[in-house]
Amino acid sequence: MSKEMTIHLKYWKQNGPNERGHFEEYTLDSVNEHMSFLEMLDVLNEELILAGKEPVEFDYDCREGICGSCNLVINGQAHGPKERVAACQLHMRNYKDGDHITIEPPRAASFPVIKDLVVDRSAFDRIIEAGGYVSIKTGSATEANSILIQKEKADEAFDYATCIGCGACVAACPNASASLFTGAKIAHLNKLPQGEIERSNRVVAMVDQMKEEGFGDCSNFAECEAVCPVGISISAIAEMRKDYMKAVMSGD
Amino acid sequence: MKLDSKVPGGPLEEKWNKHIKDIKLVAPNNKRKFEIIVVGTGLAGGAAAASFAELGYNVRSFCIQDSARRAHSIAAQGGINAAKNYPNDGDSIWRLFYDTIKGGDYRSREANVYRLAQVSNEIIDQAVAQGVPFAREYGGNLANRSFGGAQVSRTFYARGQTGQQLLLGAYQAMMRQVQNGNIKYHPRHEMLDVVVIDGQARGIITRDLVSGELCRYEADAVVLATGGYGNVFYLSTNAKNSNVTAAWRAHKRGAAFANPCYVQVHPTCIPVSGDYQSKLTLMSESLRNDGRVWVPRKKGDDRHPNDIPEEERYYYLEERYPSFGNLVPRDVASRNAKMVCDDGLGVGDTGLAVYLDFRDAIKRDGKDAISAKYGNLFDMYENITGENPYERPMRIYPAVHYTMGGLWVDYNLETTVPGLFAAGEANFSDHGANRLGASALMQGLSDGYFVLPYTIGDYLAKQEPGKRYGTDHEAFNEAESAAQAQIDKLLSIDGDRTIIDFHRSLGKIVWDKIGIARNKEGLEQAIEEIRELREEFWQNVKVPGEKNNYNKYLEFAGRVADFFELAELMAVDALDREESAGCHLREEYQTEEGEALRNDDDYSYVAAWEYKGLNGKLEETLHKENLEFEFVELKQRSYK
Secondary structure, rough: OOOEEEEEEEEEEEEOOOOOOOOEEEEEEEEEEEOHHHHHHHHHHHHHOOOOOOOOOOOOOOOOOOOOOOEEEEEOOOOOOOOOOHHHEHHHHOOOOEEEEEEOOOOOOOOOOEOOOOOOOEEEEHHHHHHHOOOOOOOOOOHHHOOOOHHHHHHHHHHHHHHOOOOOOHHOOOEEEEEHHHHHHEEEHHHHHHHHHOOHHHHHHHHHHHHHHHOHHHHHHOHHHHHOOOOOOOOOOOOOOHHHHHHHOOOO | OOOOOOOOOOOOHHHHHHHHHHOOOOOHHOOOEEEEEEEEEOHHHHHHHHHHHHHEEEEEEOOOOOOHHHHHHHHHHEEOOOOOOOOOOOOHHHHHHHHHHHHHOOOOOOHHHHHHHHHHHHHHHHHHHHHOOOOOOOOOEEOEEOOOOOOOOOOOOOOOOHHHHHHHHHHHHHHHHOOOOOOOOOOOOEEEEEEEEEEEEEEEEEEEEEEEEEOOEEEEEEEEEOOOOOOHHHHOOOOOOOHHHHHHHHHHHHHHHEEOEEEEEEEEEOOOOOOOOOOEEEEOOOHHOOOEEEEOOOOOOOHHHOOOOOHHHHHHHHHHHHOOHHHHOHHHHHHHHHHHHHHHOOOOOOOOOOOEEEEHHHHHHHHHHHHHHHHHHHHHHHHHHHOOOOOOOEEEEEEEEEEEOEOOOOOEOOOOOOEEOHHHEEEEOOOOOOOOOEEEEEEEHHHHHHHHHHHHHHHHHOOOOOOOOOOOHHHHHHHHHHHHHHHHHHHHOOOOOEHHHHHHHHHHHHHOOOOOOOHHHHHHHHHHHHHHHHHHHHEEEEEEOOOOOOHHHHHHHHHHHHHHHHHHHHHHHHOOOOOOOOOOOEEEEEEEOOOOOOOOOOOHHHHEEEEEEOOEEEEEEEEEEEOOOOOOOOOOOOOO
């Protein structure tokens, strides 16, 4: 049979972007070890609602680690203590009876709090808008196998394309930089012949947009790589910088 | 209401091309005067919004998530079918069409399915051009793999994340148009109603999920690409926010809802572990290639599975289906798992699970070989359950996965409300009574990239460019007031039971009685129970928080209210269909082999329901669209 635990929670409450936030505390008495972390928060909210109190808002959707909606910072770590998973794939068996858990939203000026643990990550959309695509119209594509791509190249592009856009990299970075997110999309597209043509414009536009959104610069802490739930390599940032320098120097 | 499928005449393979030649075009200077609303940003909605904008229309795109990139298409694992015939194994447009019609158990429209197979190849071209990193062979060509229900290798894939990569392709195409100013982008907005003026869809009412404000948007046409209704079961593999609200409210404004009883249940999901469970996780059915499915022969056998000797194990699929064994189709595998658990042979704490055992495969091929094939799935299983599947059999159970039913649409994907279109899982169009693997992505992108951009033009070409009624029109006032009244009502009840509590109870009724197997008595009970619970919901639900702020529980309350109505229609539809077809198994209608027994003489129709009112009971009128099979011969499926 499964184990039940007592867990002491401390979570961020903030009624809106311009309100002052504060921590609230609550102790849950029967946390099942098989619950996911978000299911534990569901149980917390059920208890709060029935007690006539305000539930804590948090973002989620697929609950299988791919949509990138959840972005909790758990005891100071983006997505919590388990490596290579999003918070929705963290299970309570990673904790023990009597543990204290603090839950916060990612802290970054470019991700303003909407409510409690929910933040506004629209800056990521605007970075993609700036150039994170191949400019091809529906219906104008050539026969798929007329573009041959080395298997290794395609696999490498996939490794960057797998980014789920959760923003853990920003939350973990001391500079709140979005370099890993931006670099991943640039590396994905620039590795492929389809993306080659717009290579220079893309990197300049996306990096400039990242700065405009108020994200900091990268100073090689590599915290982003450590918390990334899908294991995007920090080499994405090196690629981005190389491409950026090339583009700026050649005046493209 | 009159159903006109508008299927063009002529030979099957010429219908779509002829239709494209015949339909009307909108001149470029007029395109700028038209505005199209697209609700939902999954494969169908994202692809449609991007394509409309490229054509020069003004587009408004809405989604409930914080970004268009998070729509639930993102979670599709396996792949996307196309009739490219790259492996030279005899595939063709005809064969893809035939497999899809047969897989759907002959309950879909021939012309639609043929078109789907025809445009499948263009989808792959389009996605590759966008930079979607599909799997490749060493020579640099695209790789294919095989999938259930087909004898050829026609599935394109990007590891186990094909949906994610295709969705990001569509999302990026959309973002390019946002940048160009052709798409006005509204994430965190939920559609609460369609506004119909003089019989045509002319706009929508949304709720801004951040401020709570209700908003009015006017347009010349509205596209709903809002996904399926699997979450009516509470537990499903759908994302938590997936819902039927947009489609259901369109239904209440006059859009017929077709075949609501057709729901696909996927056999290999991780079982429920307790009441707190919020969703179910699917594992690729490729696991059944090497895993053996069994339960103990003895009821209540609580020994460690590895201690149960061979002769006391019941390999029920291998025994009952000697030629297909563990590889029977999804519906057959799901139904049998339920049957053995109903007989008290289920395993685990809940008794609602069967074993999927890799012991023999590991003995035969070695642990490394099994790990190379399924390593990521084994890791996922261990992460969720805390059990190591290399050492102990997996526990699996079926879970609701996809809904074939949806808004009725004609060949142009237009609903019974002129100017209101439905695409992707939200419509009923292409999968009949059962969808084949790797066909959902194909249909979503086909609708969005290659069908709607033509057919919506045909509709708009007949409208007056730039005609506006203004959002202060009476129809907008009425729709917004109704949406506001429902929100106020939900917040004012302040009862004793939470939304999740009600939703879980509703889900249990639907799962038990409108789930894997249905019968007359159970369906009639379900209707009574749903009505009673719905009444209690409206008197006793407790919705926390405020309307003018971010409030996820308020969002859920509105969605659960709609699920309560849809659930009744599902039961009514399942009761009407006195036959078994695909995923709809009526226990009274089975072959001697326990397979779905169709009744083509009486039930070869699409059941399209027209909303008439809700007075304690749901009032709906049935309209039948007879399915004509001119090009394929109807056969009984057998997997023995």
